[in-house]
Amino acid sequence: MKALVRPIPGRASPSLALALLILAAPVQASSDAKNAPKGDAAFGEYLSGTCVTCHQVSGKATGGIPPIVAWPEDQFIAVMNAYRSKDRENQVMRTIAAALNDEEIAALAAYFGGLILQPDTKK
Amino acid sequence: MMINRRHILAGTGAIAAVAGLGMPVVRAQAKPRVVVIGGGPGGATAAKYIAKDSQGAIDVVLVEPKDTFVTCFHSNLYLGGFKKFDEITHRYDKLSSAYGIRHVRQWANAIDRDKREVVLGDGTRIGYDRLVVSPGIDLRYDSVPGWGKEHEETMPHAWLAGPQTQLLRKQLDEVKDGGVIVMIAPPNPYRCPPGPYERVSMMAHQLKTTGRTKSKIVVLDPKETFSKQGLFQQGWERHYPGMVEWLGPKIHDGIKSVDPKTMTVTTGFETYKNCALVNVIPAQRAGKIAVDAGLANASGYCPINAETMMSTQDPNIYVLGDASIAGDMPKSGFSANSQAKVAAMMIRGELIKARTFPARYANTCWSLIAPDDTVKVGGRYEPKPDKITASETFVSKTDETAEYRKQVQAENMGWYDGIIADMFT
Numbered sequence: 001m002k003a004l005v006r007p008i009p010g011r012a013s014p015s016l017a018l019a020l021l022i023l024a025a026p027v028q029a030s031s032d033a034k035n036a037p038k039g040d041a042a043f044g045e046y047l048s049g050t051c052v053t054c055h056q057v058s059g060k061a062t063g064g065i066p067p068i069v070a071w072p073e074d075q076f077i078a079v080m081n082a083y084r085s086k087d088r089e090n091q092v093m094r095t096i097a098a099a100l101n102d103e104e105i106a107a108l109a110a111y112f113g114g115l116i117l118q119p120d121t122k123k
Numbered sequence: 124m125m126i127n128r129r130h131i132l133a134g135t136g137a138i139a140a141v142a143g144l145g146m147p148v149v150r151a152q153a154k155p156r157v158v159v160i161g162g163g164p165g166g167a168t169a170a171k172y173i174a175k176d177s178q179g180a181i182d183v184v185l186v187e188p189k190d191t192f193v194t195c196f197h198s199n200l201y202l203g204g205f206k207k208f209d210e211i212t213h214r215y216d217k218l219s220s221a222y223g224i225r226h227v228r229q230w231a232n233a234i235d236r237d238k239r240e241v242v243l244g245d246g247t248r249i250g251y252d253r254l255v256v257s258p259g260i261d262l263r264y265d266s267v268p269g270w271g272k273e274h275e276e277t278m279p280h281a282w283l284a285g286p287q288t289q290l291l292r293k294q295l296d297e298v299k300d301g302g303v304i305v306m307i308a309p310p311n312p313y314r315c316p317p318g319p320y321e322r323v324s325m326m327a328h329q330l331k332t333t334g335r336t337k338s339k340i341v342v343l344d345p346k347e348t349f350s351k352q353g354l355f356q357q358g359w360e361r362h363y364p365g366m367v368e369w370l371g372p373k374i375h376d377g378i379k380s381v382d383p384k385t386m387t388v389t390t391g392f393e394t395y396k397n398c399a400l401v402n403v404i405p406a407q408r409a410g411k412i413a414v415d416a417g418l419a420n421a422s423g424y425c426p427i428n429a430e431t432m433m434s435t436q437d438p439n440i441y442v443l444g445d446a447s448i449a450g451d452m453p454k455s456g457f458s459a460n461s462q463a464k465v466a467a468m469m470i471r472g473e474l475i476k477a478r479t480f481p482a483r484y485a486n487t488c489w490s491l492i493a494p495d496d497t498v499k500v501g502g503r504y505e506p507k508p509d510k511i512t513a514s515e516t517f518v519s520k521t522d523e524t525a526e527y528r529k530q531v532q533a534e535n536m537g538w539y540d541g542i543i544a545d546m547f548t
Contacts, residue, residue, distance in 0.1 A: 042478070049172075049464035050485045053457060054534075054541040058548075062540040064533025091517040092487050092534070095503050098515055099483065 039073065039103070044111025047104055050096060051112075059117035069115045076109035154182045155474040158241050158251040160231045160412060162187030162215055164194075165257030165444030165459035167546040172467035174222035180475045183224045184249055186231045186241060190215060192547075193284040195315060196456045197539050200491060202281075202292050203325030204332070211284070217548050231258075234416035236437055253470045256418060256425070256434070257443040257459065258410025259283075260314050263423075266406035267307060269381040277383040278401040281322075282314065294400045295326055300335040302399025305388045307378060308344040309404045312424065314445045314454045316350035317500065319404055321490040324355065327363040328493055338399070342369040343378060343390060350453075351490060351500055357521050358492035409446035416440075424448045429506035430482050432466040441466040449484075450510030451502075458486045460542055482506050489535035495525070497532035 048057075051068065055061075059069035068076070082088035083097035084105075100108070159170040162185055174183040193212050200206040218224040230244040234256070240248040262280060264272045281291035298304060304326060308319045323340055330338045348371075349355075359367040376391025386398040408414065408423030418425040418436050425442040426435040429450060434440040443466055444459030452458045461484045471477035487501030502516030519531070 043480070046468065046478070046480050047483075049468075050461065050483060052541070052545050053460050053485070054538045056541050056544045058544065060540075060544070061537065063535070063537025064530055065537025065541055091499070091519075092501055095501065095515050095517055096485060099503050 039106030039108070039110030041107065041110040041114055043104070044107035044109070047100070047108050048111055051108070054092075057115065059115070067117065068112050070117045071109070071113055073106070073109040073113045076113060077105050080105045080108070154180065155252040156182040156184065156250065157253045157255060157470060157474070158184045158186060158249055159255040159257065160186050160234075160241065161257040161259060161410070161444075162189070162192055162226075163257060163259050163444060163459060164456035164542065164546060165259075165446075165463045166255060167192070167215070167218065168460045168463035169255045169257065169441075169443060169467050169470075170224050171218055171222055171546065172464055173470055174218075174224050176467065176477065177471055177475055179223065181471065183222070184227055184251075185215070185218065185224050186227045186229060186243065186249070187215065188228055188230050188244070190228065193288065194456065194539075194543070195282070195284040195318070196542075198281070198284045198288045199318065199321045199325045201288060202295065202322060203328045203491065205325075205491065205494075208289060213543055213547050215547065221548070231412055234412060234440075236416060236440070239439055252439070252474060254440045255443060255463075255466060255470075256410075256413050256416070256440055256446065257463070258412050258446055260407040260409065260445045260454070261411050261414070263406040263408060266310075267378060267381055267403055270383065270403050270405070274381075274383040274403075277386075278381065278403045280404055281402065282309075282318075282404050282407075291400075291402060295329055298330065298335065298338055298399040301337040302335070303395060303397075304338065304340045304400040304402070305395050305398050306340060306342045306402045307381070307388070307404060308342055308346065308349070310345040310406050312422075312454065313404075313407045315488070316453050316455075317355075317488055317490045320349060320351065320355040321492070322402070323367055323369075324358060324363075324490070324492045327359065327366050330366065331363055336366060338366065340367050341395065342367070343375050343388065344369060344371055345378075347371050347373070350488075351498055351518065353521055354498045354519055355490070355492065358496060358498075362493040362496070407445075409442075413442060413446045418442055419446075420448075422448065429508075429511045431469040432462050432482075433469070441470065448510075450504070450507075451513040452484060452486055452504050452511050453488065455486055455488050456542065457488065457501075457538075458484070460545060461485050484511060487538070489531065489538065491532060491535065495529040495532050497528055497535050498523075499531055499535070 054065045055068045059067045061067040080097050083093040157173050159166045170183050170185045191212050191214050197211050219226050231241050233242040240250050242248055279287050279291045281287040379389045381388050388395045409419045409425050413425050418434050420426050425447050427442050427447045432441045434442050443462045445454040465482040468479050472479035484504035489499045491497050498519035500518040502513045504511050505514050
């Protein structure tokens with residue numbers, strides 16, 4: 001394995017991965033728990049086609065592409081909103097997020113939030 | 124797995140009479156069948172997504188002669204010594220074991236559009252309800268005077284990844300310090316717009332790290348401008364001063380002839396004799412099978428419906444990736460993967476009434492200039508009546524910090540693993 005390819009250990013929890021992301025560039029998660037999002041996961045699965053070209057659906061992550069599986073939905077939405085508002089840095093993510101409305105982001109959050117982080121996809 | 128010919132012919136015979144109407148029809152059999160020609164980012168992705176999302180309701184057959192796929196993307200990183208050859212080589216077997224796709228290891232020789240059958244190398248025919256044509260590009264061996272297929276071992280193109288890629292690396296390794304390398308760049312439109320210039324960067328990196336800094340790479344380009352030009356030229360100056368010379372057509376005045384025997388390249392302006400390496404990347408067009416089937420127009424590529432990727436020539440056929448005319452989308456593996464998901468959804472919608480949504484397309488192309496110095500260009504695309512149109516694009520800037528460029532390289536490596544997982548697992 002090349003030094004540049006740095007798999008995140010399979011047992012790394014999604015919250016740890018998220019914490020790393022947030023440390024890298026802080027975003028504010030929604031504090032209003034009563035408005036917990038409920039997106040259309042089936043719609044999210046369709047929309048996810050764009051995401052999974054880079055972000056592996058198994059939750060495995062290498063290089064500079066973080067895992068996005070099994071996040072709490074409100075945090076997923078907060079991160080995407082930060083890209084959409086250009087508060088968070090990354091040209092690819094800003095471009096992708098700009099095309100998504102609230103319903104679509106919620107749908108993606110529901111779909112990816114419902115996936116299970118697989119310890120290892122190599123069988 | 125063998126295809127039962129009798130079953131196929133029985134399945135397709137019934138529809139032959141109505142096929143001439145030019146209307147999409149479904150064959151009279153229990154399970155509709157999609158045949159996919161080509162196992163690259165377009166074909167492999169389409170096959171996987173149709174099989175995965177239809178959960179057995181569609182019979183998916185992948186016609187691809189090889190057991191493994193060598194990615195063109197990141198083949199430059201192999202040239203530069205950043206990846207091993209086996210790291211850009213991937214097996215198809217999971218497509219069969221995980222999704223039930225039948226992988227037929229043969230060339231698709233022809234498409235019989237009237238009968239809706241693909242004719243294989245051994246003469247067998249496979250009937251289809253919908254056909255995905257994703258053959259990539261064919262090289263125009265007659266586009267560079269003096270150079271042809273018989274010279275590709277002497278002057279490799281390495282634009283179809285595989286043995287040619289390894290040959291180019293071997294020739295690069297043999298260049299002596301002070302040797303002159305000539306790259307003949309391709310005219311538009313071609314596979315991977317930034318590819319030739321990433322390749323120049325990776326060749327220069329190899330020369331530099333092995334102490335051959337007196338060597339020079341001359342790029343003879345038929346284009347006045349090229350993808351990420353400012354970024355590449357800045358990078359060459361920064362990392363490989365004096366080692367790369369890019370010449371546009373106004374300066375070199377055209378490639379007049381190439382002589383593989385004497386390793387000579389003659390332009391209207393200068394003659395390069397005894398070249399240490401000549402990399403000829405010729406003009407390109409859609410894969411032969413698509414052209415032969417009448418799916419291409421005068422441009423050599425295949426027009427498609429921007430909302431579906433359906434061929435404008437045949438409603439039962441979808442053309443993906445480099446072979447298609449995808450409007451503002453570049454010919455890239457990322458684009459083909461993106462287009463494949465749209466086509467897969469539309470085909471499921473037609474054959475099994477699955478839910479469909481308006482098409483969305485995306486692309487990003489990363490290019491490595493030197494260790495930890497990577498740039499990117501990309502965008503989001505949507506169908507418009509005349510073509511797939513860019514709705515938002517971005518490109519790296521020349522004043523980015525080294526730390527930022529390093530992050531972009533990490534992204535590049537992660538993306539590669541991501542698209543490979545998306546295509547093959």
